[in-house]
Amino acid sequence: MILSVCGKGGVGKTTVSAVAAQALSREDGRRALVVDADPAGGLAVALGLEPRKTLNDVRKEIIEEVKAGGRDEKDLAVSLDYLLAEALTEQGNLALLSIGRPEDAGCYCKVNVILKDAIEGLAGRFDATIIDAEAGIEQVNRKVLSSVDYVLLVSDTSAKAVKVARTIKGVADQMIGGQGTGLLVNRARDADEAGAVERGTDLDVLGWVPEDDTVRRFDGEELSFLELPDCPARAAIVTALEKTGLI
Amino acid sequence: MALFEEQLTEVRNLLDGWRGSGSGRDFDCSAREPWPDGPSLVLEEETALELGNPSAASISLLIWSEGGGVEDGKVTLVGPDVAEAASASVPFGQVVIAGGTFPDEYESYRDVRDAVYDTRLAGFSVRTMPSRQSVWCRVSRDAAGRGFSLVDLGAALIDSLKSLDGVSGAQVVFVTAGVDEVKKLAGAAAGAQRIVDAMMKMYSEENYDCETCEYQDVCDTVMDLKKIRQKLAEGKGSG
Ligand SMILES: Nc1ncnc2c1ncn2[C@@H]1O[C@H](COP(=O)(O)OP(=O)(O)OP(=O)(O)O)[C@@H](O)[C@H]1O
Ligand SMILES: [Mg+2]
Numbered sequence: 217m218i219l220s221v222c223g224k225g226g227v228g229k230t231t232v233s234a235v236a237a238q239a240l241s242r243e244d245g246r247r248a249l250v251v252d253a254d255p256a257g258g259l260a261v262a263l264g265l266e267p268r269k270t271l272n273d274v275r276k277e278i279i280e281e282v283k284a285g286g287r288d289e290k291d292l293a294v295s296l297d298y299l300l301a302e303a304l305t306e307q308g309n310l311a312l313l314s315i316g317r318p319e320d321a322g323c324y325c326k327v328n329v330i331l332k333d334a335i336e337g338l339a340g341r342f343d344a345t346i347i348d349a350e351a352g353i354e355q356v357n358r359k360v361l362s363s364v365d366y367v368l369l370v371s372d373t374s375a376k377a378v379k380v381a382r383t384i385k386g387v388a389d390q391m392i393g394g395q396g397t398g399l400l401v402n403r404a405r406d407a408d409e410a411g412a413v414e415r416g417t418d419l420d421v422l423g424w425v426p427e428d429d430t431v432r433r434f435d436g437e438e439l440s441f442l443e444l445p446d447c448p449a450r451a452a453i454v455t456a457l458e459k460t461g462l463i
Numbered sequence: 464m465a466l467f468e469e470q471l472t473e474v475r476n477l478l479d480g481w482r483g484s485g486s487g488r489d490f491d492c493s494a495r496e497p498w499p500d501g502p503s504l505v506l507e508e509e510t511a512l513e514l515g516n517p518s519a520a521s522i523s524l525l526i527w528s529e530g531g532g533v534e535d536g537k538v539t540l541v542g543p544d545v546a547e548a549a550s551a552s553v554p555f556g557q558v559v560i561a562g563g564t565f566p567d568e569y570e571s572y573r574d575v576r577d578a579v580y581d582t583r584l585a586g587f588s589v590r591t592m593p594s595r596q597s598v599w600c601r602v603s604r605d606a607a608g609r610g611f612s613l614v615d616l617g618a619a620l621i622d623s624l625k626s627l628d629g630v631s632g633a634q635v636v637f638v639t640a641g642v643d644e645v646k647k648l649a650g651a652a653a654g655a656q657r658i659v660d661a662m663m664k665m666y667s668e669e670n671y672d673c674e675t676c677e678y679q680d681v682c683d684t685v686m687d688l689k690k691i692r693q694k695l696a697e698g699k700g701s702g
Contacts, residue, residue: 247504247506281594284594285663285664285667286659286660286663286664286667287593287594287663288573288663288667290573290576290577290580291593291594294580294590294591294592294593295591295592295593295594297590297591298590298591298592298597298599299592301590301599302517306506306507306508308508309506309508311506341502341503341504342504
């Protein structure tokens with residue numbers, strides 16, 4: 217199962233992804249790949265992990281391999297597997313892969329294609345994959361991963377954020393197709409406010425997450441969400457994740 | 464000189480030394496029950512023994528002999544096996560020697576290499592980085608508990624090599640005895656790499672101008688490489 221967390225900037229994608237990672241970390245016998253697809257790298261911080269190497273580093277190394285010459289596709293494929301394994305930051309049954317920030321604008325389409333294949337191959341070896349996507353529709357549009365099973369849309373209660381979520385669903389239906397989608401309304405004051413959002417959209421609403429002081433504190437003090445105690449926001453996110461089938 | 468002759472001699476000398484000092488143990492795996500194939504992801508927390516982690520020494524080398532002398536079916540361990548390792552991570556050296564006839568060097572190399580790359584065993588993960596000549600493996604606790612040994616890995620490698628046309632025998636050497644022992648393979652590995660790189664270059668480029676080639680020195684010592692180049696140049700001339 218591959219679940220991608222998408223939405224407008226600042227609505228709580230990383231928070232939801234971090235809680236998902238924590239929930240998966242408690243599922244014995246299941247191995248989870250956690251992809252921090254935001255170049256700013258917020259999820260690694262939220263999980264208290266420090267990746268030594270990013271996917272962008274891997275990309276650069278593979279480009280060097282190609283440039284050096286003398287390597288056929290098979291050599292490059294096994295090299296990529298090795299480098300990807302090196303880029304995983306492991307914590308128990310979780311493995312984090314950070315995308316990193318691409319520095320050069322050079323187009324290496326072939327490299328991007330084999331990278332995508334390799335990540336999909338890697339995800340296929342895990343029982344669950346969560347992707348904390350970059351804000352907005354860009355990544356969905358570029359079809360960063362074609363085999364996403366569920367797009368978990370996150371918004372706050374603002375009309376703008378819900379509209380972005382709606383747009384993302386449209387693009388996902390077109391670019392991926394057949395995946396599940398649902399909206400999680402974050403930082404609602406109460407059920408009434410969340411209900412108003414639900415009435416104003418045709419999106420499937422999975423639930424709502426209250427504004428939560430424990431979440432604020434963990435974020436403010438940079439504590440690892442892997443240690444997040446039971447709190448109202450966590451409970452609401454876990455309930456929504458159960459509806460997606462991830463946990 | 465035949466393609467990997469120098470490296471074969473070097474490895475044989477090393478083997479003599481290891482056996483002579485009592486640090487090399489030989490296993491005959493010709494009648495060994497094969498270890499099952501299986502998925503290859505082993506996370507750190509599931510790992511009983513890691514071999515050749517990127518931060519540890521790791522050297523992998525693949526060569527062949529057309530002149531015989533391959534000790535078919537033999538796996539030699541220099542250092543502790545999976546159940547004997549004193550630490551959770553050990554440096555790793557792997558030497559694979561195939562014996563037989565390899566008429567088309569480039570095709571043969573790719574076949575032999577793929578047979579090694581594609582060997583996948585249950586509870587055992589292996590990653591290869593050709594340009595660093597390193598191999599990085601993990602043995603899961605589950606596999607270790609079921610008695611997985613490096614001899615099983617050696618046997619699987621030998622089996623998959625011998626399934627190839629032209630390969631009549633194969634032998635494998637694993638070194639886990641420490642960084643210094645693993646590094647003894649560095650010279651042979653670097654030599655083999657230069658030969659393979661030179662060969663790959665010939666096949667991937669149209670340029671057979673020796674004066675400007677960075678591998679001129681290798682071709683000068685390894686006659687087989689000169690023959691390959693001539694063959695390619697003639698093919699190009701007639702085509
Ligand atoms: N339910 C909540 N209660 C309290 N604070 C929250 C809640 N959800 C998110 N926040 C806070 O809102 C801020 C933005 O959240 P988060 O970083 O998860 O959003 P994001 O969508 O990942 O943002 P970006 O688009 O910048 O990556 C953070 O400071 C986070 O702690
Ligand atoms: Mg974020």
